[in-house]
Amino acid sequence: MGIKRSLVLLFSSYGCFLFSQEKTIDTVYVFDNQMNKVKLFHKVTTITSEDAEKNSSNLSELLRFQSQVFIKENGRGAVSSPSFRGTLAGHTAFVWNGININSTFLGQGDINNLPLFGADQIEVKAGGGSVIYGSSAIGGSIHLNNDLNFNKGFNASLFSEVASFNTYNNFAKASYSNDKLSFKVSGNYSISENDYKVDDLKYINRNGNYYNTSLNIGISYKIAKNQKISWQSQFYDSSQHFPIYEESETKTKYETQSTRSLIVWDINTNKLSNSLKAAYTEENFQYFNNVNAPKSSGGTGKNYIFRNDFNYFILPKLNVNVIGEFQVNKGEGYQSGIGNISRNVGSIAGLLRYYATKNVRFEGGIKKDFVEDIDSPVLYSFSGKWNATNWYNISFNVSKNFKYPSFNDTYYEPGGNKDLKPETSTQVDMTNEFKAGNFKLTLTPYYMDIADLIVWLPTAMGYWQAFNVNKAESYGLESQLSYSKKVGIHHIKANIGYYYAKSTNKETGNQQPYIPLHRGMMNVSYEYRFLTFFAQGILNGLTYTTSDEKKSEAIDSYFVLNTGISAAVLKKYTLGFKVNNITDTYYKTVSFYPLPKRNYSVYATINF
Structure with a gap:
């Protein structure tokens, strides 16, 4: 297979460059036009909507059992944060259709x-990805992608689940497309007493x-042979009550509402492509230190984003x-000392x-960010991949990445620090992939x-303040056998993973809190005619919760196993x-907040 044909296969489904077979560009439109290029040099784990039905409680459960990410969750459905390769929560970038939404x-x-x-x-x-995906892409990134099909007519599906603890999950999706227009709408509603x-x-x-x-809405329209205009929006509303130990304690809760909207103009020809994006994201949150009283704190953040990818x-x-990008970040806090603030952020990457x-x-990249009132470093990346034989390939990546201070780090009163520097990281990794028959080892x-590192420390004035103090290093191994x-x-399909992460504070030499040294993961599925059986498990080693490695306060190792069975009936119905x-x-995964023991769910999916 020649280089031209290889590139056609690699880029065609993502609307990038084509040397021939130009019609394949119209099969699927994906809003994150960079992701397929990323996959040329980096290992990316893809979790489909069908996979999501196996762990439908929340995104934390899904990532815990189906990815290499360690999830720290303050009880089921409560505050939850990720850790890649021994890094902290702020070192993961969440990317919605190519836009950073941290x-x-x-x-x-x-x-x-x-x-x-x-x-x-x-x-x-x-691994790092700040050259493409910006601030916080130090340890890794989690991508929430939407796509639109053409020439597929009308399709619809309904997923409904009843689970322990009075939990109900419902999701509906409908789409219609012809050769010029594609439209999709979906929505979900989840509720739980969660009283395990x-x-x-x-x-x-x-x-x-x-x-x-x-509620999610997406539409794409071909305005010319090689051009399309697309729009994707998401509207989200939620409420989380925070657990208490005794009924006599004051009940608290947290509410949040968010809006994300993205308009894209794509041009694709044989030799060039250009994707112009304009996005608006808004986050609103309110904390109630008494569920029966008015909010005690909160905030509103609005981001205007313009991005061009040539x-x-x-x-x-x-x-x-x-890639050029410009953002205007606006924020206003309530009872936080944060008034009306605004920050301009720009970047240029090649x-x-x-x-x-x-x-x-091979791929080489360089990027300069321009963050108002912050001196940002020059970032770089270099990657290569060699398919040495039909049973072995190797890839390597070197990059410098960063995270600039948040609004709370900078402006919160008291404790914000306007003199903070961005966190920076330098990293290297090397992926070795071996194939033998139906086995693949990575x-x-x-x-x-x-x-x-930006940390909040107590001061002599009696409050906590943000400082640049710590240095850390992390090294380890990610392995997977499929x-x-x-x-x-x-x-039959099987995936078994083992992950070793040594993450230390350079000043003390101790393992960072809430970073397990050893972890394992397993997913197995077996299909026979209309029946599917699956089992999945996680093994988590001893996890320190304090910076001095105090074993009496550590979380003991554990093994958790899930299993399930589903049946497809008349090709349109699935019962599980x-x-x-x-x-x-x-x-x-967090001290004092255990996760549920054995629990059950039944679900049904209908495809129209």
Whole structure:
């Protein structure tokens, strides 16, 4: 296969460059036009909407059992944050259709306030990516992508689930498309009393109820042979009550509403493409220190984003990519000392990709960010991949990434610090992939050095303040063994992963809190005619919760196993039954807040 045909296959479904077969560009439109290029050099885990039905409680559960990300969750459905490769919560970028959506106030994302069923697919990428995806893409990035099909007519589906703890999850989706127009709308509503008991700790998850709802609308229209205008929007509303230990305690809650809207103008020809994006995102949140009283604090953040992504093949083997972006970030706090604030953020990035042969390719990138009142570093990335044989390939990546201070870090009163520097990291990783028959083994050792960590420390004045103090390093191994075999009416798939993360504070040499040294993950599914059986498990090693590695305060190791069975009836209906934590294991990811023991759910899916 020649280089031209290889590039056609790699880029065609994502609306990038085509040397031939130009009609394939119209099959699927994906809003994140960079993701397919990322996959040329980096391992990306893709979680489909069908996979999501196995872990439909929330996004935290899905990522915990189907990715390499460690999830720290303050009880089921409560505040939740990710950790890639031993990094902190603020070192993960959440990317919605190519747009970074981390909170401007916190500089990170709350996983359980992102709708699980709001994306057509979820993709997980470990390793730095600030050159393309901006601030916080240090440890990795989680991508919530939407797509639109053409020439598919009318399709619709309905998912409904009833689960333990008076939990109800409902999701509906409908789409219509012809050769010029594609339209899709979807929505979900989830609610739970969430009052589970854990007898090992004599714990009841009092005041743990939650609900969330979202609406997603997408449309794309071909205005000319090589041009289309597209729009994607998401509207989200949720309420989380925070658990208490005794009924006599004051009940608290947190509410949030968010809006995301994106308009894209795409031009695609044989040698060049250009994607112009204009986006508006808004986050509103309110904290109630008494559920029966008015809000005690809150805030509103609004972001106006303009992004242009230009690609051009100078030669058949040489591609240049220029990405320019400008943002206006606005915020206003309530009872936080944050008044009406505004910050301008701009960046220019250039990437050069060289496809030496069909088996060898390289990418180099450089980026400069311009963040108002903050001195930002020059970022870079360099990647290469070599398909050495039909059973072995190797890729390597070196990059410098960063995270600039959030609104809270800078402006919160008291404690904000306007003299903070961005956190920066330098990292390297190398992925080795081996294939033998139906087996595939992937081994990725990595090293990361992080400087100018932003931490909040107590002061002599009696309050906490943000400082650049710590330095940290993280090194380890990500490994995964997969197997897939189909014989007649039998189909078995299996994925087993092991992850080692040594993440230390350079000043003390101790392991960072809430970073387990050893973790494992397993997913197995077996299909026979209309029946599908699956099992999934996670193994988590000892996890320190304090910076001095105090074992008496550490979270003990645990193993959790889920299983389920589903049946497809008349090709349109699917009925399923799941048992979560079938081992009835007592476990937690955060001190004092255990997660549920054995629990059950039944669900049905209808495709129209």
